[in-house]
Amino acid sequence: MTNERRSQHLRTIGAGDPIWRQWQTLPPEWRGPVLGPGISNWAEITENDWPRLDLSRLPDAFVAELVWMAHWQACDGTRVAVLAMAQLANIVRRAIDEEHPFPPSIREMDYDAAAALQGWFYASRGKRLPTRKGRARLRVLFGFARHALIAACHAGPWWQLDEWHPRCDPRIPLTNREPVANYGCAPGQISVAWLRSAVKWHLGTMLESGVLRWTTVSQERLKSFRRFDNWLTTCLADPADVLADPTAAVEQAAAFARWIADPRNRVTRESDTRHLGKPVPIRGINDDLRAVAGLFEFVAANAVEARAVLGPSPWQQVTTTHADSWFGRVTRIPHQRGFDDANYLDDHALTQITAALPLIGLPRDQQLTLTRGDRSTITADGLDDPQAMRMILLQILTGRRASEIRTCDFDCLSAVPDQPQAGEARALTRFHYAQSKIDVAPDTILVDREVTEVIAEQQCWVRTQHPDRSRRYLFVQRNGNRSGIKPYPSGTYNWVLRTLSDLVAITDSKGRPVRLSRTHRFRHTRLTRLAELGLPVHVLQRYAGHATPTMTMHYIAARDEHAEQAFLATAKLRADGTRIQLSSDDHDSLHLFARADRFLPNGWCMLPPLQSCDKGNACLTCSVFVTDASHRQVLQRQLRDTADLIDRATTEFEKRHHQPMPEDNVWLTQRRAEHAALTRLLETLDSAPDAAAHGATPARREPSAGPVALTLDLSRHRRSRP
Template structure:
């Protein structure tokens, strides 16, 4: 390829790069690219420099021209400086007879890095700087993956590297977030396992049984752990051998994957070391292997065609059944648990420090940490993250549903709803429902949410002028077309940095990490449930297909359990109301005190105080009861009346005169009779669920005075 770029001759077995090269616009075919291309400065890096392909082999020159054009169409800048450096390396290799592959498709990053090292050593007598390595590395990421996919004429899943951005043949569901991440099947080292995994996962994706997110972020990791576990066997092919041994092998794999040290697939996984592995994660690993075995056993003829003569031909349904039987059932019942709930104390710290995320990196602002210490910190310079986390807090949506929602995500509501809102700026928010096809994807939102969205829309129009954005939150770089959402990895990284600076802790002293944003979904749904929202309304708001899943998100808070219990104990026998504050509820610890359960009600006396009333509960202000004890109270009233009748008759017979009304015994019994009468009358009211004692003012000794000392809260 020197001088004029000649059109290659057609051949019976034409290299697949040539149809792609012929489809390029004329200015992109070379041998010098740049002249006559509109907006060259905007779509390329390195200012006005041209891409020089003179002197390169025809196939490599065509490949580089296609990759440079693909980058421009993808919305990133064409890596002109990196391509020119690669061209210089290859021209020097040709001149000095240094060997190199015949195409970019055969040249992976390891080979290219070695060529670059040779080039710098022979020409500059030094190692290549890190910047030069990073610049050339970009070429062998997305652009080369796109080239491999475009030149591949077989099934897409036959490739070792999958990335929907580079290969549009990979099926994505209509409601799945735009996949900005790929996966590499080459991480499975055994070729027989890799071939079966590619066929199985590709078929599941094409049929819609599995989604891209599940395949790339879950199933592949499970099969990689299975691949690593095979190293512990003397002969890895034993897992496909005798079906009678499959049960023992599955049990051994379950024990192995239950050890957190064995689950490490990358350096970031070190943070999980020492933590117990949940049974659900162990089940996922077992289920992934079992389903692969079942898929091969169900399709023996296709397996012979796709996989050829391989160890998989011995797999039967007995293998899969043995692995499935090792999947243990996880009880559905939950203990009282609020580990995913963000309480008011932590939420106040988060919202107060949120401006740090949107502040410029060159600016320092004061921040109060969770321990109360005032520090000065540099801003994180990303107002998009500030608004995304705020929308998650306000709406309880998943991170992907906010991060990938449409730019025009607000719609008007009917006039009847506007009138009912009484001045509230009501709108219908359409989020990017990404998980459940049959679930709704809209919720009603108020002024706080609409203002945040409007502010983000103005920010996008200001920073991305002249574009028609697809998403409300945009990728800042490499997104000239405005069709890429904010990257999930960057979002998590910013929130992790924010957590490290602010060091948020909740009211119980536990750290709250914002990198786990799903906790805000738990918090929002818990708050709505505690407000008394009907379950079908809560399910609709959460976007769940079943109410069971919605209830899974509700935090079982001890504090709310006590409040809900005491909320039923609020009516005295004389009809007046008694209220309990949150501190009172915390001080009582009623649900933990078995000695406060009475035959006909409960005693609200604080644990640190003792009772001197004996059995005179009906005239004590600490006595409470409800309708569940109505039969006991009726029987007690009848017994009291019979006791009064017998005792007054015996007094009349013995003393020849009636028992006086101020008799100390009679006064107490009359007080209990009156209290029982009032209690039962109040419980007979259909609107009353519970009552409190001390409703008789005739007792010679009044209610026991009690002062709830909230300062003792939390003390033993």
């Protein structure tokens, strides 16, 4: 391209169209109107083999906008939409030639206007409408690239825009623990103008101040305001009446609460329809009421700023009475939640899940035969997503949240200093996960070799996919991520989980269906199993990454099976192996009085506190001696020592007297009785659970209940190659 042709599109930077300020920041080879020549990696960053993109004969603003969007796509890691831009250029050129009207710029042309122009182009040229593929190609331009263009040319606060996308607008504040999301939100969809302006200002201020996070604003708070907007336009003759009479605010809040209690009125997007037919939880109604009350409170507390930002509007009537009335309709939820096992996955369900994991990583041209939860057999095609397979596996093994695995750093493992030498197979590593929910909570845990191997294989997979790129995330987006800097999207992960659930139809031991889309159940299960191993609450809290032990205890499932077995494990046994019932006096003797002379190396003495013992060390033949599973190792050692003592004494007796020791020998009779008592005790203990035994140290404890060690065939689940 000659300098004369390039100079035709130069504009003075100043008070004119802001697109020219953005155009001026582009490298010279990216300023058009012909792209391709001079761009070294053009073939790598474009979606096809076209050597060039010709935007000549287009209006100047169109050229500047399209070349800026192409450069943004290249920097974003997606491929430049050459086909869509070339098609749009042909459409605009034909419209110019035939004097057909069209918007003056891409910023003023939304997808509907572009689709109408495309329809005219096809109909006037070939008497037919564009194909679905052709319309989809054009839609690419009016997604992220156009949003980024509008944000770059917008001179006011970012929250004034109708579309919010952190990926397209770096001005939107994110915390250090929030990755740049692929999803956005659209406050511009609020139909009531005065409400839309206030919501933008309110949520933008809350984000910038750090009171709210992007995840809360985009996925929860804006939905509440969308429902409030629907209620205003549906149920009130004049939406501004909600801000008029403060005495009517209580009844209006109650009417809104009744309205949003209907699942049909909560639908703000297509995905919400899956909740139809299900009762609306009180917590969801409360969240909507708090959102509206918080907006009223914010505007009332900042009346001067509201007049400057919002101008003349119904908001001038809002008072703190409105906010208090809406807050007053929030229903108090009693915190009387009992422990249950509703979120616990038993071994029956986990076995089915781990058996189905290879299907996720299997290529699409391969099949796997599986047994469904209803015991039927299916043969299904692979889902070709080894990343999702490893993510599920890591959630099962570590109990981390889905977001903490999905967005964790690529270099997430570090050595543990001063680690005791416990053998290579049990070596521990520190795992740094993406703690994005609680700022004050820890973000590391110790993991074993099994977890380390899964992470190492994922790192190898990423290196193979992006050999020459800088790697930030352990799990990366596969499409539209040429540079490998975008994390694995949550929508894709949820789709894989739903698909696998539908195929395998997993059930637990009680026949109840288990939906894999509820991955938080893996967290409940992991913490429950650690609790059943006897870990103290403060250790569980540290492992879970919670700010308070109260939250940690909500994750512990009260399984009847474990409760029964743990109770049986505390049973006290006599020397003959029979159980005894302890009265309150007995407990007083053992614990309240804390009598040191009643604590024996291998059990307890139940002799009343005021009586004395004259039996010496003959406890195993005493009727008031009791013990339990916490003394198993002492009893086992005593059994071995007693057997060795009997063998040594009888051998020396025979050598000295040249005849065997008689069975009625006083000493031998007592030792035989002790040996028999120890044998009976250990046989009884071996036949009963023992994990909840009081006084046992963590090193001696074994799992006390239903949870059994689950062996996972890791090599079968994973693929190291792309």
